[in-house]
Amino acid sequence: MKDLDPAILFSVLQEILGGLFWPLVAGALLAGLAFLVVLVRDRRLVSDRFLMSELIGLAGGVFAIWLAFVVTDSNFADIGGPIDWVLLIVLFALGGVGGTLCAYLLLALVRPQRVGGA
Numbered sequence: 001m002k003d004l005d006p007a008i009l010f011s012v013l014q015e016i017l018g019g020l021f022w023p024l025v026a027g028a029l030l031a032g033l034a035f036l037v038v039l040v041r042d043r044r045l046v047s048d049r050f051l052m053s054e055l056i057g058l059a060g061g062v063f064a065i066w067l068a069f070v071v072t073d074s075n076f077a078d079i080g081g082p083i084d085w086v087l088l089i090v091l092f093a094l095g096g097v098g099g100t101l102c103a104y105l106l107l108a109l110v111r112p113q114r115v116g117g118a
Helices: 006-042 047-072 082-110
Strands: none
Touching (some): 006 047, 006 082
8 A cells, every 4th residue: 555545544534433433523524513612702803711721632542542542442552553643643633633622612601702902
């Protein structure tokens, strides 16, 4: 296999996550929509909230890799070819982005932006 085909990545990711794949996709779409609603409501990206959510997002990336290993009943010794490493990087990135979005949304609900600055 000389080419990196996105269809192969999609198939392997779907195989790894099994029945959780489509609910996770639906949750990601809902979180993205809610993120856009918060951005429109606040009219900007609040930097301190975003910084905190990025730090929490790192835990989301680690959680995504852990979840993949739990769901597949495998461990790091089972990682074989380059596609496995690429997929782990993709899982970490997607988990990090998802964790960042969810943390930003939760922080926006817990600590809404004050009107008038200060």
